[in-house]
Amino acid sequence: MTLRVPPAVAAVVGPGPYTAVPLTHNQNNRATAGIDRIQGPDGSAVRKRLTPSGSGTARWSTSDDPRHWNHWRREYLAYSTGFAATVYADAGLGAPTLLDVEEDPDGGLTLWLEDVAGRPGPQWSVADLGDLAHRLGTAQAACAAHPPDRPWLSHRWLRHYLAAVPDPGSTAPDWSHPEAVAAWSEPLRADLAALAADPGPLLAVAESAPQTLCHLDLWPMNLIATDDRTVLLDWSFTGTGAIGEDISNLIVDSVADGLLDPSLLPEIAAALPEAYLRGLRAGGWQGSDAAVHRAIAATGAAKYSWLAPAMLRRLDQDVTTRAYDRRSPAETLRRRLGLLALVADWARAALGWPGRHGQWTGPPPPSQQGTPAP
Template sequence: MQAPQPVRTRIGGAVTHAETLTHNSGNAATGGIWRVHGPAGTAILKVARPPSAAPAGSPSWQTSDAPEHWNYWRREVTAYTSGFAAEAYAGTGIEVPEPLATVPRPDGAIELWLAEATGAHGTAWPPARFRHFARQLGAGQARWAGRVPALPWLSRRWLRQYLAHGPATTVTMRTDEDWSHPLTAAWPAAELRRVWEHRETVLRRAEEQPRTLAHLDVWPTNLIADGDRTVLIDWAFTGDGALGEDIANLIIDSVTDNLIDAALLPDIEDAATEGYLEGLRDGGWQGDPDGVRRAIAACGAAKYGWFAPAVLGRMIRGHRIGNAYGRSLADDAAELERLRGLVTMIVRWAAL
């Protein structure tokens, strides 16, 4: 593996070896992520991959050349190299990895070389650290409330596109027989079915919320704590979003992949919500805090209304629930029990 000169300077010479990092390998926009080692340090290599005649990855994670597409393959490279990611929430304690170099590949892909951020990943955070980050994010998003930049490569209507083309398309719960299957008795099946079947209503409620500049992929694996600073990585989706949309995602996606004990979900919900409201006030926002709580609920229920039906559908059809992030999942009964609090929260959020 050849590294450009700025990377060799950072790592003290040529690459000695590289290790593959865990990521969503189904996302066609990502051609791989590696930690590269040199004599004196490390760096991160992420390959941004364009669409091809032979589509890669999962059918629900395809990419596009269109800047308005939810999974536009150049968005993250542009966010870093333009300085946009570094400036988006500057001064709040949120930082991004330093971009070191970009290198075009013969196949049209782009190598994005980044300095490696060090510290405690979000999967190891206690609820109090979630509150600290949420306060930083609230302060950063307050400054963008009602005035998202008009840059052509920023995502627009991201949530609607994601739901139309992403993982929600894998739901197989379609009949009364599915929804009355014995496995569904572990969860509030009737309420979950209503959320799924009225998903357009919930989505419209989310889209009606006040807008800000959102990251749109805030979850523990994209967060690194370095003292009071928080490094926020993976800017591939950034653009127009609702106030509270990132916090909704952080709360729910803290436990979906079993990377954090699901028993902590109520504490994470409270910590992230209250921290975010504090941050909005720090940033000069003077709106209604209950309105933000409703926005968090609407966005979370809209984005994850498919989650329970997808899990149940796979179980009913005898498919194991996969996990791309290195943590084993239990058998069906234990997994249903582990996620009971999460799906109950989604039902509650959909009703607010």
């Protein structure tokens, strides 16, 4: 079958013939029917197909509600209104250009996007991530002072994501599994089990934190550095979130799927909050450092409260079903030790519990001796 492109795209990629190369993406999400790089004789473009009823899992169901955490048209709206390109532009952060959009027979939309040429996030250094954090702080300080108001921006995204996506599994995770015992200490397992059982207190902390406009899917796969800007991809979740929420996501997801060396995690976890705080100050934000550190801790611990149980349930599953990190589940348990210790420490810091696993890099959490640990 001959591949067809609309005239506006042909002006970029040439008159044909064209080839399509599938790009790795989250195939669980029913909002995405496919992402391809379309190569022509003169260049390339990215084709992303959005749909209200794709073939992903029920947990990643879409909605026509524009405030829903997984509203399937949000990314189209972010691009077509110019929002994604301009909301952080003063800090040198942008979005791919929308070349064209087509309505599909099944009711979906096909976005034709600029194939941004540059250095992708998995090739970045810690210094590169720190520069992004600083720029984001500057931009989000402005958004906190003057919150953007669009009827399709997500609200309380983290709470609704946690209510929908994490798979509770048919059985309880086996915290005494030999692989888990070998990889994680007993205190760490106890903290991770308590966190997984009830992230509600952390959500309350996150929602009481200062709010700003967040990207809400910030990780290396959605970052490209060009000569004159940093491009953020995939604006499908963007909306109101806690100050620092994007930073906690970036810290964890930089190493969670093997994109960056996990030995860099302590450096990343130390550098990014400080760079973000400097950016906030440069943008005029006058809140406390402690409030930012607490928001980063609360959002990061809540967002990944499901991760350890999911890892335990995968121990006897086929690792090749995963899209990004295809290492064995047992090896993943060991590689993510530092990451999960950081998540547990974030939970303790955000809730003020004494003690830590040695990974928390913010100010000392307030001690509440005599209060039972979670």
